[in-house]
Amino acid sequence: MKRFTAIVLGLSLIMCASCATSRTEDDSDREDVVETSSEESSIDETSEDSGEVSADFDPDFTFTTTDREGNIYDESIFADYELTMINFWEPWCPPCVGEMPDIETLYENYQDQGFNVIGVYSETEQEDEVDEVLESCGTTYPIVHYSEDFEQFLSGYVPTTIFVDRNGHVVEVNGESQFVGSREYAEWEEVVTSVIN
Amino acid sequence: MLALGKRSRIRLTVQAVAALIQNANFKGFFTGKIYNGPVKNVCVPGLNCYSCPGAIGACPVGSLQSFLNGMKFKFPYYVLGLLIFFGALLGRAVCGFLCPFGLLQDLIYKIPFIKKNRFKADKYLRYIKYAVLLMMVLVLPFVFKLTPVYCKFLCPSGTVSGLLLAAGDNKVVSQFGKLFTWKLSVLILVIVGSLMIFRPFCKYLCPLGAFYGFFNKVSVYGMSCDSKTCVNCGACAKACKMNVDPVKTPDSMECIRCGECMDACPNSSLKAGFIIRKQTKSD
Numbered sequence: 001m002k003r004f005t006a007i008v009l010g011l012s013l014i015m016c017a018s019c020a021t022s023r024t025e026d027d028s029d030r031e032d033v034v035e036t037s038s039e040e041s042s043i044d045e046t047s048e049d050s051g052e053v054s055a056d057f058d059p060d061f062t063f064t065t066t067d068r069e070g071n072i073y074d075e076s077i078f079a080d081y082e083l084t085m086i087n088f089w090e091p092w093c094p095p096c097v098g099e100m101p102d103i104e105t106l107y108e109n110y111q112d113q114g115f116n117v118i119g120v121y122s123e124t125e126q127e128d129e130v131d132e133v134l135e136s137c138g139t140t141y142p143i144v145h146y147s148e149d150f151e152q153f154l155s156g157y158v159p160t161t162i163f164v165d166r167n168g169h170v171v172e173v174n175g176e177s178q179f180v181g182s183r184e185y186a187e188w189e190e191v192v193t194s195v196i197n
Numbered sequence: 198m199l200a201l202g203k204r205s206r207i208r209l210t211v212q213a214v215a216a217l218i219q220n221a222n223f224k225g226f227f228t229g230k231i232y233n234g235p236v237k238n239v240c241v242p243g244l245n246c247y248s249c250p251g252a253i254g255a256c257p258v259g260s261l262q263s264f265l266n267g268m269k270f271k272f273p274y275y276v277l278g279l280l281i282f283f284g285a286l287l288g289r290a291v292c293g294f295l296c297p298f299g300l301l302q303d304l305i306y307k308i309p310f311i312k313k314n315r316f317k318a319d320k321y322l323r324y325i326k327y328a329v330l331l332m333m334v335l336v337l338p339f340v341f342k343l344t345p346v347y348c349k350f351l352c353p354s355g356t357v358s359g360l361l362l363a364a365g366d367n368k369v370v371s372q373f374g375k376l377f378t379w380k381l382s383v384l385i386l387v388i389v390g391s392l393m394i395f396r397p398f399c400k401y402l403c404p405l406g407a408f409y410g411f412f413n414k415v416s417v418y419g420m421s422c423d424s425k426t427c428v429n430c431g432a433c434a435k436a437c438k439m440n441v442d443p444v445k446t447p448d449s450m451e452c453i454r455c456g457e458c459m460d461a462c463p464n465s466s467l468k469a470g471f472i473i474r475k476q477t478k479s480d
Binding site for chain 1: 229230231263267268269274275277278279280281282285286342343344366368369371372415416417
């Protein structure tokens, strides 16, 4: 029995040492709308201004980042749309992934009225999982990497969402400017239609 | 209530220190934010929720589900290895000495109340925790992607963490809905149950206890009864709050190694310790 135990102990230590990944994530125990988030390192690129902006364009914040194909995004994109929804999500987060199909539907329905969505994720070790998520949710809106420029909007939980109008101002709806947790389609639609009308 | 023997005092001290160490991120309780540093990648042996604002490590049960329910399946070598290591070394001594949620139940049981520790259904209810382990921790996370079924629908340790987070952050409170009501009911049931029954969660529901229980017969830390000095008086079985008979089954899957039986034995026939097995009777 003692030898058996020694073998089991040894085997278990070998298993620990042969771990494929050292990163473990746990979901926090709340309603299925929100997760605690972990921040990853940012990607910094030099900014490139593209397109023309109006004189009212006076962004509350600036940012520079890239999407998964390497295209550069910065705050000038706000000027191209009436309303931009920035949705912070992670591929290991159930409520994030759970609401993405609805967000895609919202994007498709209001695109022609000047509505844009940008999905931002910071996870660096789950690119395969991100592929899976984007495919199963049918996501067509831009998905970009997290940058430290966004830090002020993080709540510590994902999903977190903010809305930015075409002058680069963060929009407040019913006293809320930082939307923590996932929402139903109808709730997001209400926010969008209250600004775009 | 505080008339504790030396063994009980030592165990309580170990439990308290273990709980403090596993939740050493004290500032988290005030900011309502969890710790995200490198130590968070290490699993603690007991049921200590990753989302507890004080937690410095990860819950092994939550971590296990995290691997099994990911968008892409990853075999949990590391978590399983750690669990097997803890089990082979300590078995359910983890429950008795290191698990903060076990400590909570111990303390609640000390409160004077009607005690009903022995009843007919007790024997059958013990099997539920194996179903929890199999279904909620292992099988269902495969079925429902990204959903840690046990954490989401059952774990009261996580509910405590959720309450601690809510105390520090109003945004959390605004998210409470039907699921929280259910989870809170489970927690209240466990707490009220702990007044009357010793460690009801450990006995009937804990998947981690179910897992470690398998190791009790082979773990390095074990118990034994010296048949030469034992007079079969039954004092140990009577003292056991987990309803184990230490003479018949000193390494029972239900034994959390609290040592009350050793205190009760008039002849000191029961012994517990590391590599105890080779000294007394053979298996």
